[in-house]
Amino acid sequence: MKDIKSLTFDELKTEVELMGEKSFRAGQIYSWMHEKLVTSFDDMSNIPAALKEKLKGEYSYTVLKPVRKQVSKVDGTVKYLFELPDGNRIETVSMDYHHGHSVCISSQVGCRMGCAFCASTLGGLVRNLTAAEMLEQIYGVTRDLDKRVDNIVIMGIGEPMDNYENVVRFIRMINSDKGLNLSVRNITLSTCGIVPGIKKLADEGLGITLALSLHAVNDEKRRKIMPVAKSYTIAQLMDAVDEYFEKTGRRVTFEYSLIAGVNDTDEDVKGLAALAGGKRSAHVNLIPVNPVTEAGLKEPDRAAVQRFLQKLTGMKVNATVRRELGRDIDGACGQLRRNDNNIM
Numbered sequence: 089m090k091d092i093k094s095l096t097f098d099e100l101k102t103e104v105e106l107m108g109e110k111s112f113r114a115g116q117i118y119s120w121m122h123e124k125l126v127t128s129f130d131d132m133s134n135i136p137a138a139l140k141e142k143l144k145g146e147y148s149y150t151v152l153k154p155v156r157k158q159v160s161k162v163d164g165t166v167k168y169l170f171e172l173p174d175g176n177r178i179e180t181v182s183m184d185y186h187h188g189h190s191v192c193i194s195s196q197v198g199c200r201m202g203c204a205f206c207a208s209t210l211g212g213l214v215r216n217l218t219a220a221e222m223l224e225q226i227y228g229v230t231r232d233l234d235k236r237v238d239n240i241v242i243m244g245i246g247e248p249m250d251n252y253e254n255v256v257r258f259i260r261m262i263n264s265d266k267g268l269n270l271s272v273r274n275i276t277l278s279t280c281g282i283v284p285g286i287k288k289l290a291d292e293g294l295g296i297t298l299a300l301s302l303h304a305v306n307d308e309k310r311r312k313i314m315p316v317a318k319s320y321t322i323a324q325l326m327d328a329v330d331e332y333f334e335k336t337g338r339r340v341t342f343e344y345s346l347i348a349g350v351n352d353t354d355e356d357v358k359g360l361a362a363l364a365g366g367k368r369s370a371h372v373n374l375i376p377v378n379p380v381t382e383a384g385l386k387e388p389d390r391a392a393v394q395r396f397l398q399k400l401t402g403m404k405v406n407a408t409v410r411r412e413l414g415r416d417i418d419g420a421c422g423q424l425r426r427n428d429n430n431i432m
C-alpha cells in the first residue's frame with residue numbers, strides 16, 4: 089500500500105482527484121497529517137466517513153511508536169527509541185540548544201559507512217527510512233513534548249546522502265507552508281562526505297546548512313577511520329564544499345571528532361586550519377569523541393581539547409567545541425543505535 093504521509097501536497101491532490109473526490113479534500117487531509125499531526129484517519133473530523141474508509145483501503149498511515157523515552161539528568165536532553173511500522177527501531181534526540189528546540193533525526197535503519205568511532209554503523213544497513221518516517225520523528229517529538237521544533241539536524245543514525253531522494257523529499261515537506269513550515273535555514277544535513285551527493289544538493293535550490301564529517305586532515309589518516317575516504321579524497325571534498333558555498337551562499341560546517349592519539353597533534357591543527365581557514369572560512373565544530381564501547385577510542389582530556397581549540401582559533405579559524413548533550417543516555421553524536429537489548 090502507498091504511504092499517504094510520504095506524498096507531497098501536489099501528489100496528494102492528484103491522487104484525491106483521481107479518486108473522484110473534490111480537490112479541497114487534499115488540503116484538509118494534508119493539514120490533518122502535517123499541521124495538526126493526527127495519528128489516524130479517524131481523527132480527521134471534517135472528512136466524510138465514506139472517504140475515510142476509502143483512504144484506509146488505499147493507503148497506509150505511518151505513525152511511529154515510542155518504545156522508550158530517556159531523559160538526561162545532566163542537561164534535559166530526551167532520547168526516543170521509535171518503532172517503525174515494520175518493527176525496526178531507530179533513535180531520535182531532542183535537545184534545547186543555542187537557538188531553541190533542536191531535534192536530531194535518523195535517516196536510515198543502521199548505516200553502511202563503517203566509521204570506526206560510530207555506534208550507528210555496527211550492525212550495517214538494514215534499509216532506508218521513508219519521508220514519512222523522518223517526518224514522524226519530528227511529529228512524534230512535537231506531540232510528546234507539546235513544543236514546536238525550531239531546528240532539525242539530520243545527524244542521527246544513517247548517512248543521509250545514501251538515502252538522498254527520501255531525505256530531500258522530507259526537507260521539502262517539512263519546509264512547506266502546508267506543513268510545519270520550518271525554514272531551510274534551520275535545517276542541517278551532516279554527511280560523511282559523499283561527493284556526488286554534495287554536488288547534487290548544491291543544485292536543489294534548498295539552502296540548508298551542510299555539515300561535513302571531516303575528522304582527519306590527510307587522506308591516509310582519514311581512510312583509517314572512515315572507509316568512505318577510500319572513494320573520495322579530501323581535495324575532491326573541498327571542491328564539492330566550495331561548489332556548495334558558491335551555489336547556495338551557505339558556508340559549510342566541518343565536524344571534527346577529537347580522538348586522543350589519532351587526530352589531535354599539532355600537525356592536525358595546522359592541516360585543519362589550512363582546510364577550514366582562508367577564503368573557505370568554514371566553521372569547525374570540535375566534538376571530543378563520545379564513548380562507544382566497541383570502538384574503544386578515547387577523547388583527549390579537557391585541557392588538551394581547549395589547547396586544540398585555542399591553537400585553531402589562533403590561526404584565525406572560526407571554531408567551537410560542541411556541547412556533549414545527552415551523553416549519560418547514550419544520546420550524543422555517534423552513540424545512537426537501531427536496536428537496544430536492554431529495553432523494558
Ligand code: SAH
Pocket residue numbers: 203205206207242243244245246247248278279280281299300301302343345375376377378379380421422423
Ligand atoms: N552519517 C552522517 C550523519 C550521522 S553522524 C555523517 O557521517 O555526518 C553525526 C556526526 O557525529 C558525524 O560528524 C559523525 O562523524 C559524528 N560521530 C560519530 N560517532 C561519533 C563519536 N563516537 N563521537 C563523536 N562524534 C561522532
